[in-house]
Amino acid sequence: MRDARGDVTRPIGARLWLSGAWLALLVLAALCAPLIAPKDPLMQDLFLGRMPPFWVTGAEPGYLLGTDSLGRDVLSRILYGARLALIVALVAGSLTCFIGATLGLIAGYYRGWPDRIISRFVDIWMAFPPVLFAILLIAVMGPGLVSIIIAIVVIDWTRFARVIRAEAMSQGAMDYVASAQVAGRTRFGTMLTEILPNVLPTIVALLTLEMGIAVIIEAILSFVNLSISTDSPTWGGMIAEGRTSVHQAWWVLVFPLITLFLTVLSFSQLGEGLKDRFDPVLR
Amino acid sequence: MNSFLEVRNLNLSLKAGMPILRSVSLNVAAGQVHGLVGESGAGKSMIGKAVLGTLPRALQVTSGEIWLDGVNLNSLPTAERRKTIGAKAALIPQDPLTALNPSKRIGPQITRRLVDILGWQKSDAEARAVELLHEVHIPDPARVMKSYPHELSGGMRQRILIASAFAAEPKLIIADEPTTALDVTVQKQILRLIAEMQQRHDTALLFVTHDLGVVSKTCDTLSVLYAGKVIEEARMRRFFTRPIHPYSAALLKATPTYTNPRGSLTPVPQSVIDATEREVREHDMRASR
Numbered sequence: 056m057r058d059a060r061g062d063v064t065r066p067i068g069a070r071l072w073l074s075g076a077w078l079a080l081l082v083l084a085a086l087c088a089p090l091i092a093p094k095d096p097l098m099q100d101l102f103l104g105r106m107p108p109f110w111v112t113g114a115e116p117g118y119l120l121g122t123d124s125l126g127r128d129v130l131s132r133i134l135y136g137a138r139l140a141l142i143v144a145l146v147a148g149s150l151t152c153f154i155g156a157t158l159g160l161i162a163g164y165y166r167g168w169p170d171r172i173i174s175r176f177v178d179i180w181m182a183f184p185p186v187l188f189a190i191l192l193i194a195v196m197g198p199g200l201v202s203i204i205i206a207i208v209v210i211d212w213t214r215f216a217r218v219i220r221a222e223a224m225s226q227g228a229m230d231y232v233a234s235a236q237v238a239g240r241t242r243f244g245t246m247l248t249e250i251l252p253n254v255l256p257t258i259v260a261l262l263t264l265e266m267g268i269a270v271i272i273e274a275i276l277s278f279v280n281l282s283i284s285t286d287s288p289t290w291g292g293m294i295a296e297g298r299t300s301v302h303q304a305w306w307v308l309v310f311p312l313i314t315l316f317l318t319v320l321s322f323s324q325l326g327e328g329l330k331d332r333f334d335p336v337l338r
Numbered sequence: 339m340n341s342f343l344e345v346r347n348l349n350l351s352l353k354a355g356m357p358i359l360r361s362v363s364l365n366v367a368a369g370q371v372h373g374l375v376g377e378s379g380a381g382k383s384m385i386g387k388a389v390l391g392t393l394p395r396a397l398q399v400t401s402g403e404i405w406l407d408g409v410n411l412n413s414l415p416t417a418e419r420r421k422t423i424g425a426k427a428a429l430i431p432q433d434p435l436t437a438l439n440p441s442k443r444i445g446p447q448i449t450r451r452l453v454d455i456l457g458w459q460k461s462d463a464e465a466r467a468v469e470l471l472h473e474v475h476i477p478d479p480a481r482v483m484k485s486y487p488h489e490l491s492g493g494m495r496q497r498i499l500i501a502s503a504f505a506a507e508p509k510l511i512i513a514d515e516p517t518t519a520l521d522v523t524v525q526k527q528i529l530r531l532i533a534e535m536q537q538r539h540d541t542a543l544l545f546v547t548h549d550l551g552v553v554s555k556t557c558d559t560l561s562v563l564y565a566g567k568v569i570e571e572a573r574m575r576r577f578f579t580r581p582i583h584p585y586s587a588a589l590l591k592a593t594p595t596y597t598n599p600r601g602s603l604t605p606v607p608q609s610v611i612d613a614t615e616r617e618v619r620e621h622d623m624r625a626s627r
């Protein structure tokens with residue numbers, strides 16, 4: 056039995072703080088990578104290839120999480136990889152959110168022909184298989200940071216549009232919206248001052264979730280070698296390389312994988328936690 | 339007697355075609371209380387929404403006029419119509435749960451009307467809001483102004499909505515079943531409060547309800563609505579002593595009022611309902627000819 060108020064709210068607090076702490080750590084790593092990374096992430100040393108992490112016998116001092124087949128420091132590469140992951144998360148996440156939520160809000164609140172156009176557009180869009188779509192896009196635009204961000208926006212804006220449309224629609228039917236209009240508000244003003252604050256918790260939750268998804272998509276694209284050029288370290292690229300030598304050097308695969316997993320998990324937990332904090336009714 | 343609100347032959351239908359209101363005419367005199375009774379789904383709320391210009395999108399006015407304080411609302415451009423309605427009329431809603439914005443504090447939700455409609459300064463509006471909350475007997479108004487709706491009980495929220503309805507001193511209040519969503523224990527207090535406010539502010543009141551017992555105590559005149567058609571319009575005394583329409587008579591027999599204080603209640607007979615339905619259908623057929 057779960058009591059919605061007593062039992063579930065407390066762990067949400069813990070999740071919020073844990074996920075927040077992990078993400079703060081990542082931001083710090085990304086900002087200060089040159090200061091805190093023990094080695095140059097690109098420096099190869101063929102004599103130091105596939106050194107295990109520090110607690111395994113035969114580890115090389117100074118290489119805490121071991122080295123990959125080219126002798127590059129795994130820890131340093133993970134720290135530098137955080138840069139790209141976070142840039143993609145922030146930029147692609149916010150852009151996706153802005154475009155999708157705006158269209159969803161307009162469709163759900165104005166209804167009528169704006170809704171018909173936007174909804175039809177969403178339906179058509181969603182008929183494309185998303186990953187194929189992204190690969191096609193990048194094949195056309197060429198790999199690179201900008202292409203990745205555009206690909207993510209193009210794939211995922213419909214998620215925001217659909218969810219926010221539904222929320223705006225149900226808020227729009229409430230009496231307080233009508234009374235705002237009797238008080239002389241314009242429709243556009245009502246949308247911004249009455250509807251938007253009430254869908255904001257959902258937008259925030261979707262946004263953080265989207266940031267996690269953006270990190271995954273970027274990793275997938277790196278994995279299939281469609282991301283940024285291979286010499287700047289990315290978690291997806293590291294996972295792809297680690298996969299080929301998993302029997303000889305599991306750490307090359309496992310550490311970036313764990314980092315990726317924790318990051319995506321943290322984004323989604325942060326979203327849930329923030330939604331509960333923000334939502335005046337649940338608070 | 340001059341009407342403050344006059345609805346003339348209002349026809350309202352679903353965009354798909356089905357009629358919701360059938361040539362509804364209604365007068366509310368300045369400073370008077372007019373009851374609007376009818377069973378659930380009769381179209382009572384839609385009359386209120388048509389007057390306030392907040393009809394759901396699925397509905398449209400097909401013909402008829404609404405006059406407010408001597409002005410034909412249909413003749414005004416949209417922006418001006420909104421302003422006129424906002425300054426002259428206000429709603430006390432049926433459901434105090436959805437009538438307040440859950441993500442905003444109470445204070446701004448009351449002062450908004452004063453700032454938007456009357457162009458008041460924020461600080462003046464806040465002082466006035468506190469005064470209004472006093473007037474509706476809310477203890478500690480300063481604290482309530484800073485609260486969120488979900489922190490307050492249903493009765494408190496309805497008091498706030500009453501205060502907010504009277505804020506800009508409108509001369510018409512539409513109360514749409516203002517106690518239906520409340521606990522029985524607070525219903526009486528809210529009814530008394532509305533009557534008190536109506537008298538003090540000398541407003542006209544269109545009182546929507548399905549409770550004839552309440553009407554008998556509060557109203558001067560009333561209209562009975564059945565399936566979107568006004569089947570009887572009367573002054574109170576006459577209605578309760580000599581109802582004209584058989585449906586009205588049957589309704590009275592089904593209501594514990596002063597004509598029938600403790601006697602047994604008779605459900606509205608099916609034959610009366612059938613006859614009334616037939617009348618409404620014939621009305622539609624005449625109209626379509």
Ligand SMILES: Nc1ncnc2c1ncn2[C@@H]1O[C@H](COP(=O)(O)OP(=O)(O)O)[C@@H](O)[C@H]1O
Nearest residue numbers: 358376377378379380381382383384385394396
């Ligand atoms: N949003 C809507 N869309 C379509 N029909 C509606 C809508 N709202 C109300 N109606 C219809 O209008 C009629 C009158 O409703 P209403 O005025 O709410 O009745 P009541 O007398 O209980 O207040 C009902 O038959 C209802 O089905």
Ligand SMILES: [Mg+2]
Nearest residue numbers: 382383432515
């Ligand atoms: Mg109603």
